[in-house]
Amino acid sequence: MPTLTGVGIGRGLAIGEVLRMPDPLPEPSDAASQTTPDAEKVRAAGSLAATAADIRLRGGRAGGAAKDVLEAQAFMAEDPTLKDDVDKRIDAGKTAERAVFEAFAAFRDLLVSMGGYMGERATDLNDVSQRVVAHLQGVAAPGVPTPDHPFILVARDLAPADTALLDLSTVLALITSDGGPTSHTAILAREKSIVAVVGAVGALELSDGQTVIVDATTGAVTVDPSDAERAAAETTLADRAAAKDVPVGPGALADGTPVPLLANLGTVDKLDEAVEKGAEGVGLFRTEFLFLDSEKAPTVADQQAKYSALFAAFPGKKVVVRALDAGADKPLSFLNDEPEENPALGLRGLRALRANEPILRDQLTAIASAAAENEADAWVMAPMVSTVEETRYFTRLAKELGVKTAGVMIEVPAAALLADRILADTDFASIGTNDLTQYTLAADRLLGSVASFQDPWHPAVLRLVGEVGKAGAAAGKPVGICGEAAADPLLAVVLVGLGATSLSMSPAALADVRAELARFTLKQAKQFAELALSANSAVEARLAVIDAATPNKTTPTESEK
Amino acid sequence: MATRTVTVASAHGLHARPASLFVQAVASSGLAVELSKGDKTLNAASILGVISLGIEHGDTVTLTAEGDNAEAVLDQLAEIITTDQDA
Known part of the structure; x- marks a missing residue:
């Protein structure tokens, strides 16, 4: 081969x-049962119970959100109404396999006809149905195999x-x-x-x-x-x-141009991992975790203690804290309880904070006080800023409350296009590539059916990044990247070519990005950026840069058979 | 026979996690409990039945049970329904 x-x-x-x-199972045949209804019922009951137990076991192993989903699936396999329906079909002469298949299909059709959330549960039902049928037939259950060896x-x-x-x-x-x-x-x-x-x-x-x-x-x-x-x-x-095991050095291009590599963190628990992987600071500290489990905002003193623990771990290093970013995928009832048709375009990010200014003031005060008790270089940035006016509002308020370095996130195309004016009024910009891609391509990043649009290699997204990079260079102000894009090693090189001055990512990605940056000079990075910008699509951009970055290009041969 | 009529508190109604919690409580009570919304009544231990009732936040549902301990069991189930499990 x-x-x-x-x-x-x-x-x-x-x-x-x-x-x-394993391949999905074929539909069980509708041939008449060769045994008695009672025997078929015993088989069905046994497989339903065994499947429920197996799903519960997997749920226990997975933990977290997956556990809740699997627990619900286990109840589906144990459902008494479903069992009655299976038995009724067996009494009519069906095999256990066929009866299980039909009973689940009937419920699935009912849920699909209800649409919305109920419709989405159809996939869960299909999965349970396939598992029960596989158990009845004594074949491997569909899904990822779980052997005991790697x-x-x-x-x-x-x-x-x-x-x-x-x-x-x-x-x-x-x-x-x-x-x-x-x-x-x-x-x-x-x-x-x-x-x-x-x-x-x-x-x-x-x-x-x-x-x-x-x-x-x-x-x-x-x-x-x-x-x-x-x-x-x-x-x-x-x-x-x-x-x-070798100590990791600071991020830099092959010609020595420094590109600080920072960590994205959401809790203080991951600090040790970030330090160990050689993070030179924190480029995005999400503060939502402080708020998510509460019905109202935590007190200034509570917040200050948490921020202080974070700053203490990075003496002399940069730590960028993002003000509370609620909304869309992470709603907080005390910030915005109004249901919205289109939450990604709604009252979120800085908009929600501004509507609840006391919460923003408390947070900025807590960050400034924590910064004063530590040696870390504490920066604060506002999420989802769209206008110059919002930039001025946030920067002024942050400074008033004692924050030394205040900046904004660039996630909205409008902000990227006016980056020169935005940077004139604030200390730095940090590009959130996930939201920037979602807004540029007009594709909901939480919606699977449009997932193919969510690609930060898209030349339109890169052009916007380039606008911000140019504005940063002209103003002499830092432009960081703190989205998923910075964790893609080759794209990271392109982003530096577009003018990014630091990259922030999940600690797991630091080593690969550090190694990739060291392979290329700034001149090459700029050349890759040009190639990507002149492509027609994300796929073309990626291919063009991969091609240019691969030494001794070899076309994979099909003739080695 | 014990009954309780309660209003659903969970923001997303009685689906997903709240439905699982509810069905789990019904199953562990060991009693036959019925759940009604409007003119539909079904076995409250059936997660598919509960989901297919399409119970939303603010809907009124009725619980019915018979047997020893029915009052205490319904108090516990009513508590689950009137607590916002999505909060």
């Missing part, structure tokens, strides 16, 4: 044995529910035959630092137990590697493991 080629996510490398994601998962593509539950201690790498670099699977793999190659044509021809080497740097999947190939990969893995 030839080497397979797809798009690698990140820079990881893995060697292991393939396990295929493996390389091969699938057409993964459903969000599957990816959310991936057990990172056993999944060494992911290979998909479908799906591109912006598919849900790719985004998740990047977020969780899973070694992944997506869109690898021919991946479905791999069989269970085959050994493969997955190299995300090149996007290559080496099938049945020779001893020499295996040894080379193992040496690389050992070298990389050793390199991780």
Whole structure:
């Protein structure tokens, strides 16, 4: 079998044995039962109970939000009304498999006809139905296999529910035959630092137990590697493991241009990890966690203690705290309790804070007081700023309350386009690429059906980033990036070429981005930026830059069969 | 026979997590409990039944149970429904 080629996510490398994601089960046949209704009922009851127990077990392992979803699924398998319906169908001569299939389908159709939230539960029902039928037939349940040993998962593509539950201690790498670099699977793999190659044509021809080497740097999947190939990969893995123990230096391009690498943090719990991975500071500290579990805002003293713990961990380093960013995906009832048709375009970010100014004042006061008791270089920024006027409002208020360095997030295209005027009135800008992409492409980032638009490589998004970069250079003010885009190593280089002066990302991504920056000079970064800007689409932009960044370009050959 | 008529407090109605919590409480009570909304009545231990009633925030529902301890069980179930589980 030839080497397979797809798009690698990140820079990881893995060697292991393939396990295929089982194919969906065919519809059970409607042939009459060959046994008695009572026997079929016993079979159905046994499989329903076993499936519920299995789902509950997985829920316990997954924890968090996934646990709640799986708990609800377990109740579906145990549902007494459903069981009555299954028994009725068995009495009419159906097999247990067919009766289970039909009973779930009937409920699914009912929920789908109700639409909205109920309709979305149809997927959950299908999943439970497939699991019960698989148990009855004694075949592997659909979904990610869960063996006791590490493996390389091969699938057409993964459903969000599957990816959310991936057990990172056993999944060494992911290979998909479908799906591109912006598919849900790719985004998740990047977020969780899973070694992944997506869109690898021919991946479905791999069989269970085959050994493969997955190299995300090149996007290559080496099938049945020779001893020499295996040894080379193992040496690389050992070298990389050793390199991780070496103290990490500050981020810089190949020509020495410094690009500070900072961490995105949402709680103080992850501080140690960030410091260990070599974060040179914090580029985005989300403060929502302080507020999420409460019905009203915490007191100034409570907040001050939390911020103080954060600042104390980074003496002499930059720590950028984002003012409370509620709304859209993270509503807070005390800030905005009005249901909105279109929350991403509603009263959120700085707009919501301004409507509740006492909460903003308390937060800024707490941050300024915490900064005064510590040595960290504390900066504060406002979320979702759209206008020059909002910039002035926030910067003035922050300074009035004792904040030394105040800036704004650029997430709205209007703010990016007027970045020169915005930067004239504030100390720095930080680009939130996730929201900037959502607003530029007019695609809800929480909506799966338009997920393909959510790609920060899109030249329109990059052009806006470039506007902010130019404005920052002209004004001599820092322009940071704190969105998902900064964690994509090659895109990080492009962003620096567009004028970003620092990059902030989840600590897991720091090592890969640091290594990628060190490969290129500022001149090359600017050249990559030009290539990406002149492309027609996100895919073209990515390909053009990958092509320019790959030394000794080799076209993958199909003739090695 | 014990009954309670209560108003649903959860912001997103009796779906998802609140529905799971409710069904779990019904199942662990060991009693046969019925849930009615309007003219529809069903077994309250059926999560699919509860979800398919499409119970929204502010809807009024009636709980009915018979047997030992029915009053205490319904008090507990009413408490779940009248607490905002999405908060």
